[in-house]
Amino acid sequence: xxxxxxxxxxxxxxxxxxxxxxxxxxxxxxxxxxxxxxxxxxxxxxxxxxxxxxxxxxxxxxxxxxxxxxxxxxxxxxxxxxxxxxxxxxxxxxxxxxxxxxxxxxxxxxxxxxxxxxxxxxxxxxxxxxxxxxxxxxxxxxxxxxxxxxxxxxxxxxxxxxxxxxxxxxxxxxxxxxxxxxxxxxxxxxxxxxxxxxxxxxxxxxxxxxxxxxx
Numbered sequence: 451x452x453x454x455x456x457x458x459x460x461x462x463x464x465x466x467x468x469x470x471x472x473x474x475x476x477x478x479x480x481x482x483x484x485x486x487x488x489x490x491x492x493x494x495x496x497x498x499x500x501x502x503x504x505x506x507x508x509x510x511x512x513x514x515x516x517x518x519x520x521x522x523x524x525x526x527x528x529x530x531x532x533x534x535x536x537x538x539x540x541x542x543x544x545x546x547x548x549x550x551x552x553x554x555x556x557x558x559x560x561x562x563x564x565x566x567x568x569x570x571x572x573x574x575x576x577x578x579x580x581x582x583x584x585x586x587x588x589x590x591x592x593x594x595x596x597x598x599x600x601x602x603x604x605x606x607x608x609x610x611x612x613x614x615x616x617x618x619x620x621x622x623x624x625x626x627x628x629x630x631x632x633x634x635x636x637x638x639x640x641x642x643x644x645x646x647x648x649x650x651x652x653x654x655x656x657x658x659x660x661x662x663x664x665x
Contacts, residue, residue, distance in 0.1 A: 554586030572604040
């Protein structure tokens with residue numbers, strides 16, 4: 451009797467052990483399958499994003515390539531027009547660069563202003579400003595006009611000063627006069643003046659293609 455009970459207990463114990471092993475293996479297999487499925491789904495989503503981004507870039511490149519010829523033709527017609535946008539024989543590309551240079555070049559600005567003042571009959575000319583070419587922004591992916599501040603001090607007649615202001619106002623290059631100080635003397639037609647003003651330059655367009663990480 452005891453022997454039969456012992457055999458039954460042994461069989462039950464073996465069955466329980468076998469069931470536990472089966473359940474453990476099934477649990478491990480299921481966990482592995484779930485982890486693998488999640489990993490696979492994440493990889494599929496990532497690959498879909500990569501394919502979508504690449505498709506978008508390829509479409510943009512095709513559109514850009516298709517527009518190259520028409521863009522070159524439009525630029526050639528603009529630059530080689532018989533008459534510039536201001537009615538001169540200069541090329542329009544030169545007019546544009548004269549109006550808004552692509553470099554912060556204070557020495558060139560000072561030279562141009564000095565020539566203008568000398569031709570206007572002024573004396574005791576002093577032109578000051580900051581030569582920040584080494585630290586100025588020279589190219590940008592989103593270029594916009596940047597101010598170049600300067601001051602002019604000189605002596606001349608009231609008529610000379612009026613003509614100078616008109617020249618700055620009518621210049622193809624934009625000038626903004628921020629302050630004008632005049633010191634005149636009743637004993638002479640000559641006067642001293644100081645102008646604080648700004649002009650502008652616009653950094654070159656940076657055509658460098660950025661790298662984009664797909665997340």
